[in-house]
Amino acid sequence: MEFVESAALVLGSAVRLSVPLLLACLAGLWSERSGVVDIGLEGKMLAAAFAAGAAAAVTGSAWLGLLAAVLVSIAFSLVHGFASISQRGNQIVSGVAINFVAAGLTALLGQAWFAQGGRTPPVQGDARFQPIDLPGEVAARAAGGFGRLWSEVVSGHNILVYLAFLAVPVTWYALGRTRFGLRLRAVGENPHAVDTAGISVAGLRYAAVTIAGLLCGLAGTYLAIAQSAGFIRDMTAGKGFIALAALVFAKWRPVPAMLTCLLFGLLDAVAIRLQGTPLPVVGPVPVQVFQALPYVLTVVLLAGFIGRAIPPRASGVPYTKDR
Amino acid sequence: MPIAPIPDARIPALPPAIELVGIDKRFGTVHANRDIHLTVDKGSIHGIVGENGAGKSTLMSILYGFYQADHGRILVDGREVRIRSSADAIGLGIGMVHQQFMLVETFTVLENVILGAEGAPRLAAAEARARGLIERLARDYGLTVDPDRIVGELSVGEQQRVEILKALFRGAETLILDEPTAVLTPAEADHLFRILRRLKAEGKTVVIITHKLREIMAVTDTVSVMRRGEVVATWPTAATTVERIAEAMVGRRVLLHVPKGSSVPGRTLLAVEGLDVRDGRGARLVEGVTFDVRAGEIVGIAGVAGNGQSELLETIAGIRRPSAGGIRLGAEAIGGLDPAAIRALGLAHVPEDRHRMGLVLALEAWENVMLGYQDDPAYQAGVLIDGAAVRAAAADRFRGYDVRPPDIRLRTGLFSGGNQQKIVIGREMERDPDVLLVGQPTRGVDIGAIEFIHRRLIALRDRGKAILLVSAELDEIRSLADRVLCMCGGRIVGECRPETPETEIGLMMAGVAA
């Protein structure tokens, strides 16, 4: 029973840790399935986190924070879109630029507006997304054991967590079962086919990067005013890159993306939990072993089981009519 | 006695399906279309021929809204229209099957067919409609494809059917086909022509670009010839001859059949015995294939694409590994060696897909002249590559094989298909190999270049070399090969003389006479 409870706690932690990865990963998925490579996930998330933190601090409303985050993140997306779709620029360079601008601008504006070292003022109450208790939470917690699985893993997260996991079936359905999704996937594989079918390649790609912006907006909001209570400079701490890795790991598919992000979250949670505890047989182990664990396991899994990941064929290539 | 309808100036005739007036298009410095006037009658099949780079594809792409003309007007059904995008063209009932298929290879047939014409936001309804259409077309035209297969796994012939299905699904009244038969077997091509005639019978209009004059004669009502961006002639097909068309195209007389003496086979240079090849999943692609090719002969392999010919060539060349059986090059067993080692032993290989395998389109042309021969001592200067030597060799090849433009510094992708093919053939033949494997040597190549390539192949044979030729063109096989092997389902199902009637070979290819 105690093991089940520990497992529940670790799983709950895994869920929370996986959410920003999942949202960013889905953002990358939308963008890259349409053929626009996005290594600016990190920057967009950061900009969104700042916007969320700033707006929530000023207005006192988490929802306005979310709105601001989404708008800012979409604005960054559109810059990336303009560079990579309309201007046919190098998508990776554009992504790098987005990351630079976001890192600088958030700290700059944060300091200029709030004078707290690029931090936004801490937010409380309605300015933050609070945990939501699902029915049965109390009873399940009281029951202990497997009940904890309900109370820790499923219930008690904030709305963005549920939104993130809802975004998975929505993405799956929209990509796989709708007209828009069909066209979007097509434009990532062969934009010529889409163009000759009389559909605007640019239009589809702009739509895709906009969705990516929206999702990064959610991710940033989660970081700033759901998981934390305010923005701190550089608070994305490389999550955008991990999300990118998860995207490749998941072979650009929504459900595997969720599983990958959960796996990354779980590895992280396990590493957190195991840190400092002596292992059986081996005895005490340096912290770094556990800190490296998620990364090492990812490499091992990748080399051992996942196999070749083939990106959408047209991704990263600006579309031009000539061959 | 039935009288053919004669156009009568007094009766207002149906307006032409398409009328192009003064179309002009430049790509930078290239004048691809010059002041083109072209009329396509409703309910007719209109052929367009011309050398590689004459501007055929460009003209049709303008009609289809893929490019915009710099000048000129387009009339559809007698009304002047503006076609700014493919969507406009589709809306006007124009459909196009491009030379390079515009298919999403990871999609199913069904998804490809409905793409862009899905109707409702949810796919289910469109899929049902498309399924219905596919069934009907299969019934009416024999246009069969499995709607649920992944397009990338289909043969080119099937992929082309998907393209036609796409156009018909969008309600095309005028169907443009850009070199539709370049990749088809004769049987598939005949099938296509039956379909085109059915379409015509239903009142639809067809414009077809091809390099095969036989096809022009067989299916078209009218033929237009393009040269250097201009339409230089338009004739009712019945009123002209293959020779006249060829001359108009090339600007000189062309030999449509290269003369060739009888072969004097010498010793065996290539021997294949009991060869088995499997794919990654273990399915057999080539099964128990045994044959040999002797010095001074051309052995042709006839077969419907996808019956193991490509895999056979690739295995002999060392690109694939045999799962059983032996291959000998002269006295050496080469089964399982890598391509570089096999090449070093005197085997050259013109792969059937020059874009995918034979060339690196992003490199400058001269760099492709050493593709596969980068280890050649003649190309080395110490630890580095002797660029001057390679460029000298390249310039030499370009002269010898009449590659146009003769600019070895040009990016390879900018050459036309025919000239790209000459680069590959020149590279492989100039090594003076003992054995030459050739896949589809003249696919998509204009008749002038075909003549040239055929001459070269025969000359190589006459120098006592062994050539193994795989071609989907029965004509080509029959005019070049000294012996013909038929492949079907990965096996050699029969051998015959090149004089054997086409129908008989056709039956063998289908596996019937085995």
Add this chain to the structure above:
Amino acid sequence: QQFQPAILYDLGGRNDKSFNEAAFMGAEKFKKDAGAEYRDFEIQNDAQREQALRNFARRGQNPIIAIGFSQAQAVEKVAKEFPDIKFAIVDMVVDLPNVRSILFREQEGSYLVGVLAAMASKSGKIGFVGGMDIPLISRFACGYVQGAKATNGKIEVYQNMTGTTGAAWSDPVKGGELARSQIDRGADVVYHAAGGTGIGVLQAAADAGKLGIGVDSNQNGLHPGKVLTSMLKRVDVAVYDSLNDAKSGKFTAGVKVLGLAEGGVGYAMDNNNAALVTPAMKAAADKAAADIIAGTIKVHDYMADKKCPF
């Protein structure tokens, strides 16, 4: 020599809510009290340390105060080049006639908050979240453990380090998760020494209805009533004093170690945590402080032997 002070912050930057900011506060206070202007600079990478110091020196800034142990090599080099200019460095020793080295006994302050944590804990389990597994952070951790164990021999202390890259100091999400994991295991007081990451630690503790302990500057106000106390490292005082000494010509080179006795470290009491620290707790902490000053309690310095024997 003119009096034109300059401050060089470490990578964290002027407003890191931590020791750089404390230095800034000290300078600001001095500016207000003495009415003297000063210059400062935030470096962006390691190469700029030396460059900035030299730039200051060339412009005749004097004294120049470098914040953070990473500045040592640059200070050493530039101080040699400009023997007439006075330098001060915080958190590291540079042995030159014109350099004042200011060290803190973080372990002593940590000991006190350990005492408070052990007394405030009902579960007998407390936690520590560090930024990176480096000696300086282990020194905080070790003092904390010693203080807690001295108060409650059976107390269990969970320790976590956040990461191995610079991001470890600015990852509040991970910090929060580390704290939560400790809280889930029963910890009800969590002390952090993790810069921006610590914001997440304090947040997680507050969210869970547990207590956090701040570090470096007074962080009690971040979550009033939810932060038990803060371990103060008076970099502000050190900077202020150095500036003051230089102005009044009393600047001395050599090593200054600031511990409890010198008022260089301590724990924070204010309105925000008045209700949390009972008189008994306060008495115990003050007793410990007195004993440390008196030398009857020896607080172990992790840096001395890279070991924490508790």
Add this chain to the structure above:
Amino acid sequence: MSGSRGELPPLVDYLVVPAVNLTLAFLVSGLVVLAIGENPLAAVRIMLSGALGYAEGVGYTLYYTTNFIFTGLAVAVAFHAGLFNIGAEGQATMAGLGVAIVCLAFDGAPWWLVLPFAVAAAALFGAGWAFLPGWAQARRGSHIVITTIMFNFIAATVMVYLLVNVIGKPGAMNPETRTFAEATRLPPIRDMLLPLGFDVGTSPLNPSFFLAVLAALLVWLLVWHSRLGYEMRVFGFNPTAAVYAGIDPARVVMVAMMISGALAGLLAVNEVMGVQNRLLLEFVGGAGFVGIAVALMGRAHPLGIVLAAFLFGVLYQGGAELSFERPKISRDMVVVIQGLVILFAGALEHLARPPLVRLFRRTRRTAEA
């Protein structure tokens, strides 16, 4: 594309277009500078004179350039083989370990004696750290992008462990090794030029700059004039054709990654042996990531990379100078400016081209008329 390359005279294409792009970038940055109440023109002047206006500034600029040349070349070499190496950061980190081991082992020996070993160690450690991702991609099909990202994190972790527990200097606050003896450090270029009568001031610029230029030259020879480079490019553009040509894909991938890693590793010679004179955490400081932008802006061509690296050097040094001179323009502002330059000069490089093409067509037409 409207107005593609080749429609403009080469001089315009390679000089005017980038100049226009840079001007645009500075104009937009100027707006931001203006927004915080500083004079943008003065800011540009400070930036340029800080980076190029005096010997020491130039020294710093070139010192940064050195790092970016190495990482830019590293990314570019992998790029030619169709591989996206995001791991230059980690490779350089590990190379630092190699350089430190050599320098500590030979501590006290003259630098010119140690240098070859340090270079070899840097290349070897960098290549070794790149080998595993290369191997995993070639033999196991793992995606190089993920594995190199993961290897960056693993390198950081290994480094913390080693510096804290194994090779760190005892008693140091900071995880770092002891400082190398004076003789073993790469001398600043000033020391080499002073006897000749030049004084370039005190900057960290050291002989590794020449190493970087040499590396660029070697990469140029490798990619365009060697068999291996040819094989890499063939494979990078068209793997199927590579197999046809008898090129072993696995070999190309592994070799290209190792060369890439070795180049990234050389950064450690500059930083560890030349500047910091000890191994410390995060000495790479993001240069591995900047290398991606450098490689792409330099179109993966060594000359382009040297120029792009120089541009970034100017941005870094000029930026430092700017925020030093104008305290209101914080270092974050400088990051924003860098981002804008990357955006306008890199990703939006085609922005200025169509108007220029139109301008040229018009002038040509008037000239013809």
